[in-house]
Amino acid sequence: MITVGVIGASGFTGHELVKLLTTHKKVSLQVINSHTLKGKKISEIYPDFLGDDRYTDFTLEEINAKKLDLLFLALPHGYSAEIASRLNSSLKIIDLGAEFRFADIKKYEAVYHVKSPMKKNSAIYGLPELNKKKISHADIVANPGCYATACLLSVLPIQNFAKYIVFDCKSGWSGAGKESVYAKNPELLKENLIPYNLTHHRHKYEIEQFISPKISFTPHVINTFRGLLCTAHILLKKKIKKERLMKIYAQFYKDAPFVEISKEIPEITNVQKTNICKIGGFEIDENNQLVMVSVIDNLLKGASGQAVQNMNIMFGFNEDEGLL
Ligand SMILES: NC(=O)c1ccc[n+]([C@@H]2O[C@H](COP(=O)([O-])OP(=O)(O)OC[C@H]3O[C@@H](n4cnc5c(N)ncnc54)[C@H](OP(=O)(O)O)[C@@H]3O)[C@@H](O)[C@H]2O)c1
Numbered sequence: 001m002i003t004v005g006v007i008g009a010s011g012f013t014g015h016e017l018v019k020l021l022t023t024h025k026k027v028s029l030q031v032i033n034s035h036t037l038k039g040k041k042i043s044e045i046y047p048d049f050l051g052d053d054r055y056t057d058f059t060l061e062e063i064n065a066k067k068l069d070l071l072f073l074a075l076p077h078g079y080s081a082e083i084a085s086r087l088n089s090s091l092k093i094i095d096l097g098a099e100f101r102f103a104d105i106k107k108y109e110a111v112y113h114v115k116s117p118m119k120k121n122s123a124i125y126g127l128p129e130l131n132k133k134k135i136s137h138a139d140i141v142a143n144p145g146c147y148a149t150a151c152l153l154s155v156l157p158i159q160n161f162a163k164y165i166v167f168d169c170k171s172g173w174s175g176a177g178k179e180s181v182y183a184k185n186p187e188l189l190k191e192n193l194i195p196y197n198l199t200h201h202r203h204k205y206e207i208e209q210f211i212s213p214k215i216s217f218t219p220h221v222i223n224t225f226r227g228l229l230c231t232a233h234i235l236l237k238k239k240i241k242k243e244r245l246m247k248i249y250a251q252f253y254k255d256a257p258f259v260e261i262s263k264e265i266p267e268i269t270n271v272q273k274t275n276i277c278k279i280g281g282f283e284i285d286e287n288n289q290l291v292m293v294s295v296i297d298n299l300l301k302g303a304s305g306q307a308v309q310n311m312n313i314m315f316g317f318n319e320d321e322g323l324l
Helices: 012-023 060-066 080-085 105-112 128-136 146-161 202-208 242-252 304-314
Strands: 002-007 027-033 070-073 092-095 140-142 162-172 193-195 214-222 228-236 259-261 277-284 289-296
Touching: 002 012, 002 060, 012 027, 012 070, 012 304, 027 060, 070 080, 070 304, 080 092, 092 304, 105 202, 128 146, 128 304, 140 304, 146 162, 146 202, 146 214, 146 228, 146 242, 146 277, 146 289, 202 214, 242 259, 242 277
Parallel strands: 002 027, 002 070, 070 092, 092 140, 162 214, 259 277
Antiparallel strands: 162 228, 193 214, 228 289, 277 289
16 A cells, blocks of 8 residues: 555546545545645535545645655646655655656756756656656656647557658647636637647647657647547658558557557547547558547546556556556
């Protein structure tokens, strides 16, 4: 049994974490911090929560005194690095925000237009399908962005075959957090689909760290609470048969319990409320362009489910413990 805490517990990803951690058999959840809802019953804020637990608001000194094994940070970017610097060095961290995702701190500062308090970043990028071994020894894990998760998983096995990749993505509106314009004004999305940041979305630069071909990335918000779909248009360097591609994907993901490959085109409803990434399509057109589709639940495989998956790997539990 390990002891864990969540800071940012009342947000969309924080709430998913709390639900997963209160039912995880190997975890005792001792910190459920919300700096605005201290003392309130979680079920009053989120009726899908079944327990009697209440939000806490422990100081960092009180959290240090608890000698927890792991702390999840589910905060807007700009707070985690400073918080991490004030925590006991023995306390492991999984950060759901962006501050630890860039190996190059200058790049993070340029992409997010902020100054980082860190001199160097020793965090491991927490995409288990890419970094499982490193995650198992990590002290700080940078949980990937939701778009980055779906995009990377859809192309990692065949990135060396690609000349150029266009990721065209659609996300449920929970991707923008509980304070977003979509949460406050649901009318915006009624009968609508909203493109934004057509050329310089932050996740483009996160993805570029892990694949060599040049990429484009276009995000859209859709009228769904949770779920994210990525259509990857992959211009291939040379001819390759669909059957061979499918074998390459199956081999690459043979030890990945949460990635499912099929030739059918997946849909968002296939993965909502699961930690699964479904990848399919495998269609190649007359321009030698391969089109792949990947789908995830942005709040689970794109955030809190993946964070629990990382925790399981860090503490030697079954990778799928508490996630099925
Ligand atoms: N939503 C997604 O699909 C998704 C996916 C992947 C990654 N992420 C990342 O995960 C992080 C959390 O996202 P979210 O969607 O859960 O956001 P959210 O719904 O806006 O929740 C953010 C949480 O942070 C707390 N908070 C805000 N400012 C704070 C401060 N100054 N000090 C302490 N707590 C503060 C808020 O709660 P209180 O006011 O109650 O303390 C709230 O619980 C972000 O960095 C986001 O980019 C989100």
